[in-house]
Structure formats: structure tokens, C-alpha cells
Amino acid sequence: MIHSITLNNETKRWKKEQNDSIRDPRSLLNYLKLPESMLSEIELAHKLFPIRVTKSYLSRIEKNNPFDPLLLQVLPSLKELDQNDNYSSDPVGDKAAEIIPGLLQKYHGRVLLTLTGACGVHCRYCFRRHFDYRASNPLSTNWHKCIEYINQEKQLFEVILSGGDPLSLSDDKLSTIASDIESIPHIELLRIHSRQPIISPSRINKEFLKWTTNSRLKIILVLHINHSNEIDEQVSDMLYTLNNHNIQLLNQSVLLSGINDDLDTLHQLSRKLIQNNVLPYYLHLLDKTQGVSHFDVNKERAKKLITDLQSRLPGYLVPKLVEEIPGETHKTNVI
Numbered sequence: 552m553i554h555s556i557t558l559n560n561e562t563k564r565w566k567k568e569q570n571d572s573i574r575d576p577r578s579l580l581n582y583l584k585l586p587e588s589m590l591s592e593i594e595l596a597h598k599l600f601p602i603r604v605t606k607s608y609l610s611r612i613e614k615n616n617p618f619d620p621l622l623l624q625v626l627p628s629l630k631e632l633d634q635n636d637n638y639s640s641d642p643v644g645d646k647a648a649e650i651i652p653g654l655l656q657k658y659h660g661r662v663l664l665t666l667t668g669a670c671g672v673h674c675r676y677c678f679r680r681h682f683d684y685r686a687s688n689p690l691s692t693n694w695h696k697c698i699e700y701i702n703q704e705k706q707l708f709e710v711i712l713s714g715g716d717p718l719s720l721s722d723d724k725l726s727t728i729a730s731d732i733e734s735i736p737h738i739e740l741l742r743i744h745s746r747q748p749i750i751s752p753s754r755i756n757k758e759f760l761k762w763t764t765n766s767r768l769k770i771i772l773v774l775h776i777n778h779s780n781e782i783d784e785q786v787s788d789m790l791y792t793l794n795n796h797n798i799q800l801l802n803q804s805v806l807l808s809g810i811n812d813d814l815d816t817l818h819q820l821s822r823k824l825i826q827n828n829v830l831p832y833y834l835h836l837l838d839k840t841q842g843v844s845h846f847d848v849n850k851e852r853a854k855k856l857i858t859d860l861q862s863r864l865p866g867y868l869v870p871k872l873v874e875e876i877p878g879e880t881h882k883t884n885v886i
Contacts, residue, residue: 561756562722568751569671569719572605576627579604583622584614596627599842600680603673608750611783620778620810624674630845631675640681642838644877653689654697658881661709661742662701664689666728669719671750676805676846678838684715690724694731702735709740718747722758733767741768744803746775749782752789760796771799773832777811779823790827801832804870806853807846814859821860821868831870836885838875854886 573579576593579602580586593602604625612621645665648655655663668684670677689697701707710732717725732738747754763770772793776782782790793800802824806812811820821831834857837847857872873882 565753596631631842663711667715670716718745726762742771800829803833834870836874
């Protein structure tokens, strides 16, 4: 059973930061000193997919700049109402890969758990913005079935925690989840995909470090950073702490039109990542989710960007340009 404990001061801090998130259009405009004229358009898209963003993240956005690359990731747009025949509500085939509600298996040797629909930020390009988390909750009556399946499938060696954002859950819950997974002898790796440490650096607290450090599993934290401006001093300090606790840090980005689809931005991002001991891992082509077509970058342009990046950086700093094709047994390299 997943139980709860009394919140300590560090946990209260990040919980308060989450609770104080901006969640309505007018508050967002006021906080960033953006024109009132933007309100009606934002409200329409907000009704489809509501705003949510922490003040920590907003503090890295230039005020009175409607084209700030961090703002564009969280600002609702009227373009989200456009319908496109080439876009769907399940662009990566999650439902077809669901073995048990909340447990997905697409690739050999690993399974993914959609632990929660909660997230510290609602990125406007999110590929799971239409995902039915209520029907895919492994932590309800399905948890025993999930653990039983992982235990029976001896070829599995990695479990991936996803969502939403798995670090939206308490460390008490995550510790219990990790303990159940650790009890399965053939599981070696626990991978966590999270944007929470970037949105709320205070999320990496003593309780998180305690259960991850004490685990027999190798912990891999895959962060989601799209632009070097997302790494401020507070984020950098948090990454330093993670590195000091033997957690492997990787980063995956999404290539987004008007945000990071230029050579200088990608170059700066890779360099800032490695300065913080984070290895660039993937640069994803946009998953074609209904409502996000305005973020798409032409595949040929994406290839040219990576080729140009290779001429500027050592190979280990050039992320793999990939796309996810439903039904394939691996991510597909674009170049």
C-alpha cells in the first residue's frame, strides 16, 4: 500500500511552490507584464489545455517580451485550436503499447509506468496532453498486476517512471514504488523522466536524495531542457547536488519552431548542459499531437541543424536527432 508521512520543511517548500503556480491567463499576463490585448486569445486555448507554470520558471522569462523562448513553451495560443489531419490524440501509440492500465511496453528489456497525470508545468507541445490518465493509473488496483508482470518478464532490466511527471508524487510514494521494483532481481535500472527539477529546483530535496541514494538500482534521471535560459543559478546548484549523489543525468529536448530551432541556441544548450554535468541525449522531432502543429520543424531543416551542430561540437555533445514512430521497436534516428 502507498502510504503518507508528515511533510518536512523541504517537502513543504516544493509543495507550496507547486500550489502557488500560475493557473489562469490574466495572472500570467500580469506577472510577466504582457499586453492585456493578448487575453482573449489565450483564454480560448486555456480552455482546451489549462495553463500551469511555477513562478520559479516564470522568473527566468523576460518580462514584457511575448517572444521569449521560455514563455512560448507555456503560453496558450489560438493556433492550438487548428485541426490537422496529420496530427492525432495519441501520436506515439501509447494505448496500443499498454499491457496493463498504466504499464506500457514498446521496446525490448524495459517497461514504462505512467504514474500520474500531474505535472509542474503544462508545456503547450505536450504529446500526452490528450492522454486519459484516469484510465491508465498503475497506482490504483493495477499496481499488484504491474509488479507481477515485471517480475514474470525475465528479459526486463529497466523500469521507466513517467507521467505526467513522476516527481509530482511525494517521495514517500516514490520510495515505496522504488522498493517494490527493487525487490525484482532482474531489474537493474530505474529511469525517471522529469521536468520537475527544472520547473521547481526545490523538488530535489533530502527525501528524494535519501531514497535514490539508498536504492540498489542504478538511478538515471532524464531531464527535459529545451533552452539554455532554463538553467539559472538555482537550477545549476540543484544539478550539482544530483551529480554529488551519483545520479546519472541525461537531457532530452524537443525541437520547437521559434524556440530552439537555430544553430546558436542548440550550441549554447549543449555547452551549458555539459558545464552542469548533464549529457545531451535526444533531440526529438515534434510528436504530432493535435493542437501543436505550430511548433513543428521541417525534417530537412532539423537534419541541417544537426549537421551544422556536428561541425561545432565534439560528438558527445551532439544529441541524437530522433522521432518516435508507433509500432517501431526503438526510437528512429533521423540522421
